[in-house]
Amino acid sequence: MDEAKIPYHLRDNEKKFPQLKPLMNSSEAYYESSRCLFCYNAPCIQACPTSIDIPLFIRQINTGNLAGAATTIYKSNYLGNTCGKVCPTEVLCEGACVFNKINIQSLEIGRLQNFATDNAIQVHQKIFDIPADNGKNIAVIGAGPSGISCACELRKEGYNVDIYEAKNNPSGLALHGVAPYKITNKEALQEVEFLKEQFGFNIFYNKRIENVSDLENLESKYNSIFIGVGLGNSVEIKIKGEDKINCVGATEFIEEIKTKPIEKPIAKNVIVLGGGNTAMDAASESLHLGSEKVILAYRRSEIEMKAYRFEYDLAKVSGVESVFNVAPIEIVGETDVEGVKFIRTETINGKLVNIPGSEFIINCGLVIKATGQMKQTSMLTNIKGLTFDESGRISVNETNGQTSNLKYFAGGDAVNGGAEVVNAVAEGKIAGKGIHEFLSKRN
Ligand SMILES: Cc1cc2nc3c(=O)[nH]c(=O)nc-3n(C[C@H](O)[C@H](O)[C@H](O)COP(=O)(O)OP(=O)(O)OC[C@H]3O[C@@H](n4cnc5c(N)ncnc54)[C@H](O)[C@@H]3O)c2cc1C
Ligand code: SF4
Structure with missing residues (x-):
């Protein structure tokens, strides 16, 4: 799509958010595709919810048949390009690749998928023949x-x-x-x-x-x-002070930064409440936007977090800090957020309980609630x-x-x-x- 056709507020600030999986060039794609073993009963196919014939499209890339590779992908998955970029490949196709068993870096299936589908999009490759209207x-x-x-x-x-x-x-x-x-x-x-x-x-x-x-x-x-x-929308956590300015839901926060021009600097200190993938994203994004300190606060222990390990690792590499076994009990401040009051928690007989008298406050200028969507x-x-x-x-x-x-x-x-x-x-x-x-x- 021509950049000029994208409305201003939807253009990406690529400097702030460099791509994790950038597009391969043809030498990279040729080299990477040559590593595939074209396994029989390929585990990568079985791990893909859309059952893309991964070894087939990799072979097609390797033999220079890019159009064939894109056809293989799109016949199984209509959003083949988007999925190549956003899928948690680490736990799907790439996580299942046989190379993991011998401690060798798995094939970069997602990026290869993007190499083929991006070409199809750029050249407007015609893949499907649509029959005449059936009247319904x-x-x-x-x-x-x-x-x-x-x-x-x-x-x-x-x-x-x-x-x-x-x-x-x-x-x-x-x-x-x-x-x-x-x-x-x-x-x-x-x-x-x-x-x-x-x-x-x-x-x-x-x-x-x-x-x-x-x-x-x-x-x-x-x-x-x-x-x-x-x-x-994001679920409410139903604690005192939740209505303060700068206490926001994660999905609303992310939508805002993705679709609106960023008009004022983000708070220096941010607390993200939650332990799922959305919490990891919101925390990393805050750092990319210029926050100096981002703390992830989760009410259970580190190993109980629902986020994929690689998403948590990514947040940590970005500089996100964490506190575990803490539950928010109040958002403090006058009209704007000034901090979060927490109470420490522990698990007794499988039940999460608050530890009386363990309350403490962490100061911040922005609270992002990443505790699920309604x-x-x-x-x-x-x-x-x-x-x-x-x-x-x-x-x-x-x-x-x-x-x-x-x-x-x-x-x-x-x-x-x-x-x-x-x-x-x-x-x-x-x-x-x-x-x-x-x-x-x-x-
Ligand atoms: C913060 C966040 C990060 C994520 N990151 C990833 C990721 O990295 N990788 C990944 O694979 N998945 C990710 N996901 C999950 C993924 O985005 C969703 O699973 C997927 O988009 C769901 O698709 P859907 O079509 O069911 O719903 P949606 O993507 O939610 O699309 C629903 C559409 O319906 C429209 N709509 C809603 N109500 C109405 C109505 N009444 N009338 C008309 N239109 C309506 C909405 O505007 C929207 O466009 C993420 C989710 C979130 C919240
Ligand atoms: S499991 Fe790995 S090596 Fe085997 S076919 Fe799939 S991508 Fe190729």
Whole structure:
């Protein structure tokens, strides 16, 4: 995508966020691809939620067949470029690569994937043949990874697909949430442009589907509806002082730094509450933005953190400090945040308890709450007959993504409770196939 076409506020500040996995040049790609052993029953394929034939595309790169490599990738994963950049490859394909067993650096599968798919995007390679319209219409709610993937799968079968997106850009959290040093805004946006060119689905922006009448409208116009709305805002921690200026949710903080010009310097001292991957991202990003001291505060022990080890290591290498077994009990300050009051915790008989009298304060000018995202409930509860599991996730038939209201299918974070882009892509595709099968049987 031409840089000039990206709105000012979405251009990346590449100096602040150098890419962790920069694009390979052709010599690097040739060398790296020549290391692959092209394993039988390759464990890297089995570790990929979208089952990309990794040894095949690596061989295609090695023999100079870049177009073939991109075709192999996109036939399995419609967001092959985004996934190459943002997937936790360390625990998926690269983590499964046989080289790990002999303590040799695994193949850089993610970067090779990007080498092939970036070329396809730049040269506008035509990969898919779209059949004539089959006369049936599908609505997709949400232009995140799950919605885009579902739309591609359905266009491949000739459905007319309209995506309704609440925001003014596509890509969902791949644009608004994923750390800017993993993927640039330009990369996230240009892959969706490429897919629009390939498949010809429509995206209507600033179209939040919210109330019963919005839903009835869709139900009357479309044969099936896919729900790919993801999750909601950061959860509240419900402690005194949470409403102070500069006490913010992690997803809102990250969206702000990714999509708005940075107008004022970030606080010198930052406390990030939480122990998941989002907490690691928010902490590293604060340092990249110029904070002098960033402390990660987690209520349990280091080994109980949910974050991937490599994400925690990355935060530590960036200079993030940590305190464990501390629970926030108050955000202190007048109108602005001045610090966090903690109490120490310990685990007794498997239960986390506060240690009376152990309260202490750490000063800071910004608190980032990375303690999870809320479920999207208001719109979903307006859908008749939609059922949820005990954690508030939409219940679906896992084999085809169909919900308890047979007109609706769903996938991505709204169903899995929050996983990775690659899972959302895989589930969007399953639902696309499910919709096709369901509508084909009916006529
Ligand atoms: C901070 C953060 C960092 C992350 N980092 C990574 C990472 O490094 N690697 C990785 O693989 N995954 C990462 N993830 C997870 C990943 O981004 C998600 O799993 C993935 O984007 C989910 O895709 P989705 O389509 O289900 O939902 P989303 O990406 O959330 O997309 C949902 C879309 O629906 C739209 N929408 C919502 N409600 C409505 C409505 N009522 N009407 C119309 N549109 C609506 C939203 O605006 C959004 O565009 C991260 C998540 C977060 C929060
Ligand atoms: S496991 Fe590693 S060496 Fe084997 S096919 Fe996959 S990438 Fe190549």
